Amino acid sequence: MTVLQFAPFSSLVQPAFWHELTSLKIDVLQLSDDSVPINASYALGKSIKDRETGKDIALGCNLTVGGGSFSNDSFQLPPNSVRASGILKNFNTVEDFKASDKTAFFNQVTDEIWETAITKRDPSALTKFLVITFADLKKYKFFYWFAFPAFVSKPAWEILDPGWTNADETFSPDALRSxxxxxxxxxTPFFLIKSDGNKAEVGDLEKYQEFFAGVTQSSQAIGFHDPSGLPTNPGWPLRNLLAYLAALYPNITTLRILCWRDAEVPSGNAPWKSRFGTVSLPSPIDKSAARPSAVGWEKNVQGKLGARLADLAPMMDPSRLADQAVDLNLKLMRWRILPALDLDKVSSTKCLLLGAGTLGCYVARVLMGWGVRNITFVDSARVSFSNPVRQPLFEFEDCMDGGKVKAVCAADRLKKIFPGVNAVGHELSVPMPGHPVPPASVDKTKKDIETLEKLIDEHDAIFLLMDSRESRWLPTVVGASKGKIILNSALGFDTYLVMRHGARAKITPAGHQRLGCYYCNDVVAPADSLTDRTLDQMCTVTRPGLASIAAATAVELLVSVIQHPKGLLAPAPKPNTPPEDAASEGGILGMIPHQLRGFLAQFRNVPIVGAAYDKCTGCSETVITAYETQGYEMLEKAFNETGYLEKLTGLDKLYEEATAVMENVDFDEAEGDGDDF
Structure with missing residues (x-):
């Protein structure tokens, strides 16, 4: 007689498993090292014939985990396979992984297997496995070590002569077919068989005594789903099956074993692949221990007990690597700092950047840093030689041959920086009040307005980042009409303004303070600020570091608004509110100001709240309603007719009344003979 030898399991880890572990670690486990249940499968053992020698070569005795292993709902059992349950424990650092008490973890899982299988009579626990991991999410390297606990029999089981034979030498073809x-x-991983040689009946392992009641031992057999393809070494699951039967039925000394390996019924006269043999115990099992000792840690590729390494970086699509890496820093924020941060809200926000200059370039970069995937540029200018040093999306070559279209060039550069971004550029002139439309340009102007309206309608947040004051008017009106989040950023030499426009009066709840827009403090309509100006007056002359500060502030303000449950209607902190109180009353990212005025010379920011003005030429209901009802006819008047917007909103009468009051004021002349100066 020969001591029974088993083919050990080998782990087969599909790449999708590591992708799912990455998501689980970042989004669910975070800093937790709690064990999580996973699923695996193992198939029937296979062998292939060597063409040169004609000998059968057994394939691996594999236990496979994949992308669906972490969820019972998404786990799909391959054909001719059975399920195995397992436990995964992921460590936060490689040092913790190396220093972990693997023996204690192994014994804990082994105790659970024995308790479930023997005490609770549940044989499904016999194929339970465990795996410890460490995921290096920056380099996409995964350290892992599988264990397949198997109980040691003392004394060892032996295979009786003539050893393992083909199953069709014991069972008839009809019995094997059934x-x-x-x-x-x-x-099922384990099953019972009663057969007289010509026919067979299959039963559940849990009903051992009932199923074999009155059946002679020569007609009984124990079957299992055998993952081994070796002719004389059955698969690892048989070890625990034998321990299970010996513990529950101490009188057993001999068992007839069917190692089931046939995925298909053989054709013609081909032999069945399943193996059959009889095993026995030379003496009774030692019952002194609470449970038998166990072995099962997998050996590495060097044949030693130790962890393995999966390096996914070389085999991953670089675009997918970049996509996951972009979100990594953001998701890490939620681990310790901002658990309530809703990154999906940010990444799904579609942003329209009106202006692809210094502010536009910096705004786009910070938006990408926040994981925004949809960015659209609008600009009518081309890249000039003065741009690349101040506008980080352009290079020297973009200035050649008259310069590339700024909006298109900026969008293309974003996609080079991060292929996962959906960036588009539109060459478009925004019509402006105080800039009359010549008759020959009416059709083009109408088309530009239609394009702008469509773009604003398709996006969630609109950034006004233009050079001139009047170019911000039309998108202010259209954005207010469509209920969009509008962010405004403007630069001085060493000062900047960042503000969010409030919602229009029509959608502002009663009792809610309506915040003003860019034009609410003006008593005159926007007009031509570019004609007959010197070069320094037409260009934005500003300190080089100011634009990046203002741009980043504008994006951070947008994200704060998005994270607030009221969104566009998020209230601004009241004046004179201490900063710490304003932060606590805001959203999860802190206070959400209406306006921020920055003074670089003093390195100081001043939050300001500006109420909406019912005679505003940009956001008043009078202007918005006129735009919605009259369309281009109203806009054409605003572009061509001086004083139209003042007359529409009533600012002209306000000015006349103020002038009349001033004319009727009596000023007392100073007493004395001499001059006071």
């Missing part, structure tokens, strides 16, 4: 038919309909 077993195959049953297992195809009910795949």
């Amino acid at each position: 077993i195959h038919q049953h297992l195809q309909a009910n795949p």
Whole structure:
């Protein structure tokens, strides 16, 4: 007689498993090292014939985990396979992984297997496995070590002569076909067989005594789903099956074993692949221990007990690597600092940047840093030689041959920086009040307005980042009409303004303070600020570092608004509110100001709240309603007719009344003979 030898399991980890572990670590586990349940499968053992020698070569005895292993709902059992349950424990650092008490973890899981299988009579626990991991999410390297706990029999089981034989030497073809038919309909790791040689009946392992009641031992057999393809070494699951039977039925000394390996019924006269043999115990099992000792840690590729390494970086699509890496820093914020941060809200926000200059370039870069995937540029200018040093999306070559279109060039550069961004550029002139539209340009102007309206309608947040004051008027009106979040940023030499426009009066709840827009403090309508100006007056002359500060502030303000449950209607802190109180009353990212005025010379920011003005030429209901009802006719008047917007909103009468009051004021002349100066 020969001591029974088993083919150990080998782990087969599909790349999708590591992708799912990455998501689980970042989004669910975060800093937790709690164990999580996983699923695996193992198939029937296979062998292939060597063409040169004609000998059968057994394939691996594999236990496979994949992308669906972490969820019972998404786990799909491959054909001719059975399920195995497991436990995964992921460590936060490689040092913790190396220093972990692996013996204690192994014994804990082994105790659970024994308790479930023997005490609770549940044989499904016999194939339970465990795996410890460390995921280096920056380099996409994964350290892992599988264990397949198997109980040690003392004394060892032996295989009786003549050893393992083909199953069709013991069972008839009809009996084997009936077993195959049953297992195809009910795949199970372990099963019982009673057969007289010509026919067979299959039963559940849990009903051992009832199923074999009155059946002679020569007609009994124990079957299992055998992952081994070796002719004389059954698969690892048989070890625990034998321990299970010996513990529950101490009188057992001999067992007839069917190692089931037939995924299909053989054709013609081909032999069945399943193996059959009889095993026995030379003496009774030692019952002194609470449970038998166990082995099962997998050896690495060097054949030693130790962890393995999966390096996914070389085999991953660089675009996918970049996509996951972009979000990594953002998701890490939620681990310790901002658990309530909703990154999906940010990444799904579609942003329209009106202006692809210094502010536009910096705004786009910070938006990408926040994980925004949809960015659209609008600009009518081309890249000039003065741009690349101040506008980080342009290079020297973009200035050649008259310069590339700024909006298109900026969008292309974003996609080079991060292929996962959906960036588009539109060359478009925004019509402006105080800039009359010549008759020959009416059609083009109408088309530009239609394009701008469509773009604003398709996006969630609109950034006004233009050079001139009047160019911000039309998108202010259109954005207010469509209920969009509008962010305004403007630069001085060493000062800047960042503000969010409030919602229009029509959608502002009663009792809610309506915040003003860019034009609410003006008593005159926007007009031509570019004609007959010197070069320094037409260009934005500003300190080089100011634009990046203002741009980043504008994006951070947008994200704060998005994270607030009221969104566009998020209230601004009241004046004179201490900063710490304003932060606590704001959203999860702190206070959400209406306006921020920065003074670089003093390195100081001043939050300001500006109420909306019912005679505003940009956001008043009078202007918005006129735009919605009259369309281009109203806009054409605003572009061509001086004083139209003042007359529409009533600012002209306000000015006349103020002038009349001033004319009727009596000023007392100073007493004395001499001059006071």
